[in-house]
Amino acid sequence: MASDEFIARYRIETPYPVEEAAEAMAGEQSSGTFVDVPGETDSLRERHGARVVDTTVLEEVSEPTLPGTTPPADIESSPTYRRAEVELAFPVENVGRSLPNVMTAIAGNLFELRHFSGLRLIDLDLPASIADAYPGPQFGINGTREIVGVEDRPIIGTIIKPSVGLSPEDTAELVSEVVASGVDFIKDDELIANPPYSRVEDRVAAVMDVIDTHREETGKEVMYACNITDDLESMLEHHDAVVEAGGNCVMVSMNTVGLGAFAKLRREASLPIHGHRNGWGALSRCPQLGFDYEVYHQFFRLAGADHLHVNGIRNKFCESDESVVASARAVQTPISSSDDVAMPVFSSGQWAGQASDTHEALGNADLMYLSGGGILGHPDGPAAGVAHLKQGWEAAMEGIPLEEYAETHEELRVALDHYGDRR
Amino acid sequence: MASDEFIARYRIETPYPVEEAAEAMAGEQSSGTFVDVPGETDSLRERHGARVVDTTVLEEVSEPTLPGTTPPADIESSPTYRRAEVELAFPVENVGRSLPNVMTAIAGNLFELRHFSGLRLIDLDLPASIADAYPGPQFGINGTREIVGVEDRPIIGTIIKPSVGLSPEDTAELVSEVVASGVDFIKDDELIANPPYSRVEDRVAAVMDVIDTHREETGKEVMYACNITDDLESMLEHHDAVVEAGGNCVMVSMNTVGLGAFAKLRREASLPIHGHRNGWGALSRCPQLGFDYEVYHQFFRLAGADHLHVNGIRNKFCESDESVVASARAVQTPISSSDDVAMPVFSSGQWAGQASDTHEALGNADLMYLSGGGILGHPDGPAAGVAHLKQGWEAAMEGIPLEEYAETHEELRVALDHYGDRR
Numbered sequence: 001m002a003s004d005e006f007i008a009r010y011r012i013e014t015p016y017p018v019e020e021a022a023e024a025m026a027g028e029q030s031s032g033t034f035v036d037v038p039g040e041t042d043s044l045r046e047r048h049g050a051r052v053v054d055t056t057v058l059e060e061v062s063e064p065t066l067p068g069t070t071p072p073a074d075i076e077s078s079p080t081y082r083r084a085e086v087e088l089a090f091p092v093e094n095v096g097r098s099l100p101n102v103m104t105a106i107a108g109n110l111f112e113l114r115h116f117s118g119l120r121l122i123d124l125d126l127p128a129s130i131a132d133a134y135p136g137p138q139f140g141i142n143g144t145r146e147i148v149g150v151e152d153r154p155i156i157g158t159i160i161k162p163s164v165g166l167s168p169e170d171t172a173e174l175v176s177e178v179v180a181s182g183v184d185f186i187k188d189d190e191l192i193a194n195p196p197y198s199r200v201e202d203r204v205a206a207v208m209d210v211i212d213t214h215r216e217e218t219g220k221e222v223m224y225a226c227n228i229t230d231d232l233e234s235m236l237e238h239h240d241a242v243v244e245a246g247g248n249c250v251m252v253s254m255n256t257v258g259l260g261a262f263a264k265l266r267r268e269a270s271l272p273i274h275g276h277r278n279g280w281g282a283l284s285r286c287p288q289l290g291f292d293y294e295v296y297h298q299f300f301r302l303a304g305a306d307h308l309h310v311n312g313i314r315n316k317f318c319e320s321d322e323s324v325v326a327s328a329r330a331v332q333t334p335i336s337s338s339d340d341v342a343m344p345v346f347s348s349g350q351w352a353g354q355a356s357d358t359h360e361a362l363g364n365a366d367l368m369y370l371s372g373g374g375i376l377g378h379p380d381g382p383a384a385g386v387a388h389l390k391q392g393w394e395a396a397m398e399g400i401p402l403e404e405y406a407e408t409h410e411e412l413r414v415a416l417d418h419y420g421d422r423r
Numbered sequence: 424m425a426s427d428e429f430i431a432r433y434r435i436e437t438p439y440p441v442e443e444a445a446e447a448m449a450g451e452q453s454s455g456t457f458v459d460v461p462g463e464t465d466s467l468r469e470r471h472g473a474r475v476v477d478t479t480v481l482e483e484v485s486e487p488t489l490p491g492t493t494p495p496a497d498i499e500s501s502p503t504y505r506r507a508e509v510e511l512a513f514p515v516e517n518v519g520r521s522l523p524n525v526m527t528a529i530a531g532n533l534f535e536l537r538h539f540s541g542l543r544l545i546d547l548d549l550p551a552s553i554a555d556a557y558p559g560p561q562f563g564i565n566g567t568r569e570i571v572g573v574e575d576r577p578i579i580g581t582i583i584k585p586s587v588g589l590s591p592e593d594t595a596e597l598v599s600e601v602v603a604s605g606v607d608f609i610k611d612d613e614l615i616a617n618p619p620y621s622r623v624e625d626r627v628a629a630v631m632d633v634i635d636t637h638r639e640e641t642g643k644e645v646m647y648a649c650n651i652t653d654d655l656e657s658m659l660e661h662h663d664a665v666v667e668a669g670g671n672c673v674m675v676s677m678n679t680v681g682l683g684a685f686a687k688l689r690r691e692a693s694l695p696i697h698g699h700r701n702g703w704g705a706l707s708r709c710p711q712l713g714f715d716y717e718v719y720h721q722f723f724r725l726a727g728a729d730h731l732h733v734n735g736i737r738n739k740f741c742e743s744d745e746s747v748v749a750s751a752r753a754v755q756t757p758i759s760s761s762d763d764v765a766m767p768v769f770s771s772g773q774w775a776g777q778a779s780d781t782h783e784a785l786g787n788a789d790l791m792y793l794s795g796g797g798i799l800g801h802p803d804g805p806a807a808g809v810a811h812l813k814q815g816w817e818a819a820m821e822g823i824p825l826e827e828y829a830e831t832h833e834e835l836r837v838a839l840d841h842y843g844d845r846r
Contacts, residue, residue, distance in 0.1 A: 029614065031585045039597065040585040048588035066708050068741025094587050094618055098653050100679035101616045104701050108613060111704025112740035162454045162463040164517050165471035174462065190531060191452065193524045195517055230521050232655075232683040233690075253531075256523040258681010260655040267656075278527050281534025285489050286709040317535035318491025 005089040007053065007125040008106040008295070012086055013064065013118030013288050015071040015079035018055050021115045022086045026050035028113060029105055030094065050105075051089040058083040064117030065288040081117050083288075097133035099299050100259060102126070111289065118288030124295040126302075131336035134263070134302035139272040141332075141343045141366045144306060147248055147272070148184045148223050153397065154365045155223075156389050157185030158382075159347070159372040164191050168198050172206035179214040179222050181383035182390070183375070185368060188227035190253050190278045194238060200228055201241040208245045225251035225274040225307075232261040236268055243270055254300045255279035266304025274345070275305035285318070293327035298335055301342050307368060309345045313357050316349035325361040332366060343368055350374055351419045352392020352402060352412055359396040369393070379418050380411065388415040428512040430476065430548040431529040431718070435509055436487065436541030436711050438494040438502035441478050444538045445509045449473040451536060452528055453517065473528075474512045481506040487540030488711040504540050506711075520556035522722050523682060525549070534712065541711025547718040549725075554759035557686070557725035562695040564755075564766045564789045567729060570671055570695070571607045571646050576820065577788045578646075579812050580608030581805075582770070582795040587614050591621050595629035597799075602637040602645050604806035605813070606798070608791060611650035613676050613701045617661060623651055624664040631668045648674035648697040648730075655684040659691055666693060677723045678702035689727025697768070698728035708741070716750040721758055724765050730791060732768045736780050739772035748784040755789060766791055773797055774842045775815020775825060775835055782819040792816070802841050803834065811838040 014021040024032075030050040031040055060080045071079040088106075095101035111119055137143075145151055158178055160171060178186055186207075194200045204226045211222050228238035228250045235257065239250050251274040254262055266273060277297075283290040297308050310327040311319050328344035344367045346358060351374035359365060375385030388411040395405035395412075406413040437444040447455075453473040454463055483503045494502040511529075518524035534542050560566075568574055581601055583594060601609055609630075617623045627649045634645050651661035651673045658680065662673050674697040677685055689696060700720075706713040720731050733750040734742050751767035767790045769781060774797035782788060798808030811834040818828035818835075829836040 030587055039589065039593065044585060044588040048585075066741075067710065068708070068743070070741075093620060094614065095616070096618045098616065098657070100652050100654065100676065101618075103679040104613055104616075104652065104676050107705065108701040109704065109740065111702070111708050112734075112742065114739065114741045162467060162471075164453055165467040166462065170462065190527050191517065193518070193521065193527075195519045195524075197516060229523050229527065231523065232687045234521070235683070253523065253527050255681075256526040257683040258678075258685070260658070260680040260685070261683025261687065262681070264655045264684065264687075278531040279534070281532065282530065282706050282713040285491070285534050286712050287490060289709050289712075290705040311535075316537065317532065318489075318493075318537045319535065320491070 004092045004127070004129070006092060006102060006127060006130060007087060007089050008121060009085060009087045009123035011083065011118070011120045011122050011288070012116055013061070013081050013083045014116050015069060015075065015081050016115050018057055018082055018084040018086070019052070022052045022055050022088070024113065024115050025086065025110055026052050026088050029088070029108055029110060030090070048091055048094055052086065053089050054087040056085040058085065065286070066117045068114065069117040070114040083118065085122070092127060092129055097130050099130070099134065099302060102130060103259070103299060120288055120290055120292065121295040122292045124298055126298065126335055128336045131302055131340065135266055135304055136302055136340035137304060137306040137342045138266065138269065139306045140339070140341060144223070144272055144343055148221055150184050152365070153390070153393050154367050154369040155184045156386060157187060157368055157370045158183055158375040159187050159189055159370060161189065161372050161376055163189035166198065168202040168206040171198065171203055172210050175207050176210045178375070178382050179210060181386040183222060183386045185223045185225070185370070187225035187251055187274060187370065190227065190276045193227045193229045194234065200226060200238040201245070204242050204245040204247050208247055212246060221248070223249045225249040227251045229253040229257055232257070232264060235261065235265055239265065239269055239271065247271065249274055251276055253278050254305065259299055259303060262300060263303035269304070272306040273304055274307040275300055275309065277309045293323070294330040297327070297331060301331065301340065302335060305342055307343045307345050309347060312346040312348045312350045313354040313361070314349065328362055328367065332362070345370060347371070352388050352415055353419060355392040355396035356402065359393070365393065365397060374419065378411070379414055384411040384414065387411040427515045427550070427552070429515060429525060429550060429553060430510060430512050431544060432508060432510045432546035434506065434541070434543045434545050434711070435539055436484065436504050436506045437539050438492060438498065438504050439538050441480055441505055441507040441509070442475070445475045445478050445511070447536065447538050448509065448533055449475050449511050452511070452531055452533060453513070471514055471517055475509065476512050477510040479508040481508065488709070489540045491537065492540040493537040506541065508545070515550060515552055520553050522553070522557065522725060525553060526682070526722060543711055543713055543715065544718040545715045547721055549721065549758055551759045554725055554763065558689060558727050559725055559763035560727060560729040560765045561689065561692065562729045563762070563764060567646070567695055567766055571644055573607050575788070576813070576816050577790045577792040578607045579809060580610060580791055580793045581606055581798040582610050582612055582793060584612065584795050584799055586612035589621065591625040591629040594621065594626055595633050598630050599633045601798070601805050602633060604809040606645060606809045608646045608648070608793070610648035610674055610697060610793065613650065613652070613699045616650045616652045617657065623649060623661040624668070627665050627668040627670050631670055635669060644671070646672045648672040650674045652676040652680055655680070655687060658684065658688055662688065662692055662694065670694065672697055674699055676701050677728070682722055682726060685723060686726035692727070695729040696727055697730040698723050698732065700732045717753040720750070720754060724754065724763065725758060728765055730766045730768050732770060735769040735771045735773045736777040736784070737772065751785055751790065755785070768793060770794070775811050775838055776842060778815040778819035779825065782816070788816070788820060797842065801834070802837055807834040807837065810834040
């Protein structure tokens with residue numbers, strides 16, 4: 001890759017010859033228009049045109065995945081739809097060092113082009129000239145580990161449930177049960193932010209009281225990701241309220257606040273930012289449309305996310321394990337330098353049962369492992385819930401089968417009976 | 424609708440009984456978790472639970488649109504997939520008066536639920552308590568009309584092409600050709616924002632010089648939507664640079680800057696905001712996934728968009744005319760009051776040929792009608808390009824067939840030969 005280019009890779013589906021379709025993409029996203037106009041000179045095209053770097057033809061299908069495609073006029077019989085991977089290179093000069101404008105260049109109107117019955121971004125390679133213009137994670141894996149004092153295993157956490165409706169006092173009461181169990185991390189659900197019945201400043205004060213007391217009694221710091229998602233100015237005020245209350249993490253729904261507000265928060269923030277990706281399914285669930293997380297998350301990571309949700313192996317949602325693992329690996333892969341990696345957050349239907357596969361897939365334990373029902377729903381209570389997760393990860397990291405480890409670990413044994421039977 | 428609720432309507436596709444699927448949606452987006460937990464009491468559910476208002480069963484299909492669904496365990500034969508419309512009501516109390524949190528409530532994780540092989544938001548009804556917490560458009564239809572002095576027809580505009588690569592001086596030279604032709608509105612392409620070869624402050628100064636001279640000579644004000652899309656702070660600086668240069672409009676790529684930064688710009692802005700929706704295809708192109716624009720655009724409109732792109736009839740992209748018309752009508756429909764309507768922007772492959780159908784579909788001419796190649800590519804030059812568009816709209820508004828009107832209008836006749844043959 002030339003240092004003055006950024007490279008995007010796509011999986012497309014098209015009734016056109018792949019080369020022609022690729023050239024249409026490059027033209028649409030740089031110097032093209034639907035009729036020739038004066039001013040589109042050869043020298044302009046050479047300096048500013050996007051470039052087709054590579055095309056790789058994949059399988060053919062007889063039915064288009066997405067409607068709206070107009071096959072070439074010269075095709076007389078039923079068209080076939082070719083899938084292919086296409087790599088385009090864009091001049092950095094076209095956008096400057098601006099992530100929003102990188103997004104417009106690589107995505108923009110492409111999804112709506114009639115050439116395509118499928119178009120999905122599957123890879124993005126940003127040069128240092130763009131990546132280094134953004135601060136990236138302020139705490140990342142190491143900074144987060146330092147806060148909670150956990151070095152050699154995943155950060156074990158839970159989500160406050162029910163998602164909505166608990167008052168600050170109810171929340172604090174639940175948190176006091178949970179911290180007593182040895183959990184490292186607690187987060188709000190994405191559905192509770194700053195509602196009238198549980199304002200951020202009241203909730204964080206109540207929760208941090210519990211966490212402070214717990215620290216004083218045990219020496220153990222628990223991280224609380226307080227959901228501050230809101231309009232920008234309110235979000236910044238919530239951040240300050242969390243700092244004021246002695247809080248140690250803020251959570252943001254990345255897609256609902258958007259890249260600009262998220263990046264602004266990072267530049268003002270003094271706490272780790274826990275990036276929740278709710279809404280992501282709209283951009284990803286159709287396999288031939290939208291984004292792979294390997295591409296999409298880079299924007300929020302460079303903008304400053306310390307923790308990035310990646311779903312979980314055998315999750316309760318519809319994402320494949322393969323996709324989950326690829327996302328988590330991407331979050332741990334440097335873009336410009338090792339300082340810009342973030343901590344992948346595994347959640348959704350997680351219990352000890354997925355620890356071994358998760359560890360094997362990543363080759364490390366630099367992750368958050370969140371369990372809502374898996375902790376709060378343990379038959380013997382939250383303390384047993386947390387204990388069973390730690391036991392599950394001990395087994396995974398030592399390469400001991402779960403069933404075997406459960407013979408000498410009661411909480412794990414109970415969980416195996418309880419969650420194992422349910423799945 | 425109770426004033427303390429917001430209502431979202433979905434089209435779903437599911438192998439589950441529709442009522443059961445609808446209840447799963449309501450539970451997931453309010454008080455549910457995947458195992459029962461203490462604290463999810465009846466009274467909490469009653470106060471905070473989302474409510475299924477209505478379900479309407481539509482057709483059945485034999486193949487799921489989206490992969491990843493897990494059919495009910497008790498189905499022995501091949502499942503069928505029912506499509507249905509589902510309406511849910513959410514307590515305002517769950518989110519407060521916060522659009523980002525409304526988005527998380529109505530969309531959030533729903534797209535990823537295993538119950539669904541399709542889930543799309545098709546309608547949203549927000550109460551005044553939420554809508555009125557946002558400023559909405561600052562200029563809207565009337566304010567925009569006042570600036571350019573056009574009362575009784577669409578605002579005719581064009582897009583500067585080539586999209587990328589023109590220096591400020593080249594841009595200004597092209598603008599001087601275009602303003603001479605009688606156009607009301609000129610916009611940057613979404614692909615040019617603040618690149619090193621054409622900084623916003625330089626470009627807007629060069630362009631406004633031309634527009635100022637034109638005003639002094641003719642009394643005619645031309646609106647120039649300068650693309651200020653960027654990181655938030657840069658975007659605010661660009662806005663101020665546009666004001667400083669005597670500019671009269673800013674353009675923003677809504678999806679790439681995101682809702683939070685867009686809303687912040689509106690609160691600081693003294694100029695109309697032209698909302699470009701590039702990237703929209705990722706959220707909309709699969710008919711069983713994502714959003715209808717009727718839902719999605721409301722967020723940016725309440726946040727403050729004055730102009731909202733809606734594609735165009737017989738556009739060069741793959742969106743149906745039905746969808747384009749529904750979008751444009753929605754943009755003109757009040758959410759809380761008539762002050763919050765915005766101006767729909769028709770573009771993409773537009774020339775006089777779509778004027779009549781566009782006028783008929785909307786029942787008014789309160790719109791922008793943008794033509795890139797249709798003006799700059801007119802065989803007789805930009806002046807003839809603009810003239811043919813005005814003639815096309817005169818014909819449309821007077822109910823005269825285009826061919827007939829062309830008999831006495833040369834520029835329209837040439838355009839009919841030129842663009843008509845190409846289509």
